[in-house]
Amino acid sequence: MKGNAPEVRVRRPTPQQGLFNKPTVVNNVETLANLPFIMQRGGKAFAAIGAQIFRHQIAFIDGHFHRPGIYEADMGTPLAAVIHELGGGFRKPVKAMHIGGPLGGLVPVSKIDALTVDFDSFAREGFLLGHASIVCIPEDFPLIQYLEHLFEFTAHESCGKCFPCRLGSTRGFEMLHKARTGDYKVDRTLMDDLLETLEIGSLCALGGGLPLPVKNALKYFENELSPYFQK
Amino acid sequence: MSTNPNISDKASPILPGEILAYINDKPYAVLPGETILKFVRRHLGDQSNAHTLRRAQPRTLRFLPGMQRGRGIGANGPAKTQASCHTPVIPNSFVYTDSARIKKLRKNIIELVLTDHPLDCLTCEVNNNCELQTVAARVGIRDVRYPEGKKPLRPGKDLSHPYMTSDFSKCINCFRCVRACDEVQGQLVLSMAGRGFDSHIVKGFEQSFSSPKCQLRRLRPGLPDVGYFRTF
Numbered sequence: 001m002k003g004n005a006p007e008v009r010v011r012r013p014t015p016q017q018g019l020f021n022k023p024t025v026v027n028n029v030e031t032l033a034n035l036p037f038i039m040q041r042g043g044k045a046f047a048a049i050g051a052q053i054f055r056h057q058i059a060f061i062d063g064h065f066h067r068p069g070i071y072e073a074d075m076g077t078p079l080a081a082v083i084h085e086l087g088g089g090f091r092k093p094v095k096a097m098h099i100g101g102p103l104g105g106l107v108p109v110s111k112i113d114a115l116t117v118d119f120d121s122f123a124r125e126g127f128l129l130g131h132a133s134i135v136c137i138p139e140d141f142p143l144i145q146y147l148e149h150l151f152e153f154t155a156h157e158s159c160g161k162c163f164p165c166r167l168g169s170t171r172g173f174e175m176l177h178k179a180r181t182g183d184y185k186v187d188r189t190l191m192d193d194l195l196e197t198l199e200i201g202s203l204c205a206l207g208g209g210l211p212l213p214v215k216n217a218l219k220y221f222e223n224e225l226s227p228y229f230q231k
Numbered sequence: 232m233s234t235n236p237n238i239s240d241k242a243s244p245i246l247p248g249e250i251l252a253y254i255n256d257k258p259y260a261v262l263p264g265e266t267i268l269k270f271v272r273r274h275l276g277d278q279s280n281a282h283t284l285r286r287a288q289p290r291t292l293r294f295l296p297g298m299q300r301g302r303g304i305g306a307n308g309p310a311k312t313q314a315s316c317h318t319p320v321i322p323n324s325f326v327y328t329d330s331a332r333i334k335k336l337r338k339n340i341i342e343l344v345l346t347d348h349p350l351d352c353l354t355c356e357v358n359n360n361c362e363l364q365t366v367a368a369r370v371g372i373r374d375v376r377y378p379e380g381k382k383p384l385r386p387g388k389d390l391s392h393p394y395m396t397s398d399f400s401k402c403i404n405c406f407r408c409v410r411a412c413d414e415v416q417g418q419l420v421l422s423m424a425g426r427g428f429d430s431h432i433v434k435g436f437e438q439s440f441s442s443p444k445c446q447l448r449r450l451r452p453g454l455p456d457v458g459y460f461r462t463f
Contacts, residue, residue, distance in 0.1 A: 005423055011318055016286050098265045158402070160423070160430030173379040186405040192377045197339040202333075 007161040008204040010208030030131065033072075048110060061087045064094055064136035079115040083134075093139040096221070098146075102129025102153055106137075106216035126219075138168040144228050147214055148176040154210045163180050164197045165207030172198075172210075177227070191218075267315035267326055275328070296377045312336055338370040343404050346377045355401070363403060385431050392440035402432055 002020065018024025038046045061068055066088030073082055083089065097107045105127030107115065115121050122129040137146055151173035160166045172194055178184035195211035202208040218225060249260040252270065260272045312333055320326070323383060327333060352358050385399040405422075409432065412421040424433040434440055 006426070009313070068280060121343075155428055158427035160425070160427045163340050163343050166404070166428055166430065167347055171343065171346055171377050171380055175378060184378065187376060193335070193339050196335060197343065200339055201336055 007159045010203060018173040028131075062090055062136055063132045065089065066091055073117055074120045077117045078113075078225040080112050080119055081116060083112060087134075090136065094136040095139045096137045096143070096217075098135040098137065098213060099132065100128040101133055102150060103205065103212065104128045104130040104133075106213040106220070107129075108216075110220075112206045126186060127216065128209075143217055143224050144176060144181070147217055147225075148173060150210060150213055151176060154206060156180070157206055162201070162207065164201040168194055168198045168202075169209065169210065174184040184230055188229045188231050191229070207210065252322060255324065255329070261320045261322060263318050267313060267318050267320050268446045270320045271315065271326065271328055297315055333368070338372060341367050341370050341376070342372055342375055343376050345372065346380060347383065348403055349382075349401060350375065359443050360363060381428075383429060389434075389439045395440050397440065399432060404430060404432070408432065 018157075034046070036177055061071065061082070065083070067086070071082065071086045073086065094109055095108065099105060099107050100122070105122065107127050111127075113125070117129065117132060119129050137143065151169050154165065154169035155173055158165045158169055172191075175184070175186045175191070181184045191214075197215055198207045199211045211223060250263075251258045252261045254271055254274060260422070261270060262273075265273075267333065271274070274365070315326075341363075344363070348363065352361070352364055358364070365413045365463055385402060387400050388396060388397050388398045409423060412418050420435055421432055424437065425431050
């Protein structure tokens with residue numbers, strides 16, 4: 001873009017400027033999803049919904065629910081209501097939900113009642129609401145394989161500019177893959193060091209976001225993961 | 232000699248009205264637009280922040296070459312550490328050059344870099360004259376804990392040019408040669424190709440030094456020397 005390599009910037013340009021120094025708007029799905037309402041009923045009606053900056057959160061829920069789809073819920077709605085009333089409950093036993101995208105938190109089902117769909121509630125419990133997508137991890141799916149997938153995803157998406165993300169995601173994937181398919185045991189100290197390096201050393205949120213679900217998994221599913229790790 | 236007992240002998244005296252920031256909890260005067268690295272070096276000397284990497288005479292510090300992530304100086308406040316070489320000093324900020332956290336981060340990043348580098352120092356032609364080796368020793372790496380993993384496919388030695396050779400099997404993607412080619416020489420012969428783990432340095436369109444009419448030989452003082460790129 002603009003003749004530069006497709007890599008993240010170290011920081012946003014100062015003074016702030018758009019593409020080719022022109023005013024630039026980047027719309028995400030949620031912005032666009034609000035447009036039909038505003039076009040039909042006008043801006044005043046939209047403003048009247050509430051005073052909060054984020055009035056709604058759109059939740060995407062996956063095929064492990066009875067009624068998968070895209071739903072709109074008021075901020076502050078209990079997570080249990082989204083799962084059981086909007087989604088119709090789980091179709092099969094689920095042990096965890098990955099909420100907020102690939103770099104969101106991994107929420108064990110035991111935490112459902114403690115959460116409401118808003119940023120504060122998720123942050124307080126050590127998760128991330130993100131864009132509120134809910135991807136379920138069934139009881140019978142090995143969590144180690146899921147973590148391996150997360151590292152592989154990050155390695156695939158990495159631009160390659162900073163060392164922690166370019167190398168750390170690949171090395172993390174390799175370690176977990178070896179542990180799952182062979183006799184190799186991942187050194188827990190090394191994994192913690194890798195996660196810390198990714199978290200505070202990465203240039204952008206891709207490498208910086210990966211440690212959250214991995215840490216959640218190591219915290220809430222220690223029993224399941226302990227055979228693959230050594231202290 | 233400083234008039235302020237909190238300031239080391241190397242620091243300039245703080246004058247009334249000067250902007251201050253703190254290095255390891257001691258106040259020092261900040262020059263406008265100064266990077267953290269320059270700020271710390273100006274007050275504590277060149278060897279003060281655990282690195283000896285030479286810079287490729289950049290005209291601008293807008294871009295962050297990857298290697299310099301290993302230079303991070305802990306900055307108090309944001310959760311992330313700031314790379315010192317390109318981050319301007321924020322007035323009244325607290326900079327910690329050798330906290331346990333930043334030392335560990337430096338070590339862990341360099342360890343990751345070494346997973347992508349052939350560990351054949353003893354037989355390497357630049358043994359004992361290698362910045363990467365020096366930095367690794369300085370941050371205290373004794374061995375690489377990661378298991379043997381995939382290595383990027385990079386072309387080996389290029390001996391096609393009369394003045395320059397390269398061995399990209401030892402390249403660590405620090406981007407400094409790319410910057411030197413762009414910012415000092417203005418040639419853009421060297422650039423990056425590929426993405427993520429597969430990103431690598433290319434000459435022209437994946438050619439050799441002899442093909443793109445390379446003028447980099449004039450750059451001898453600025454070129455990095457970590458075993459993969461040598462000038463004569």
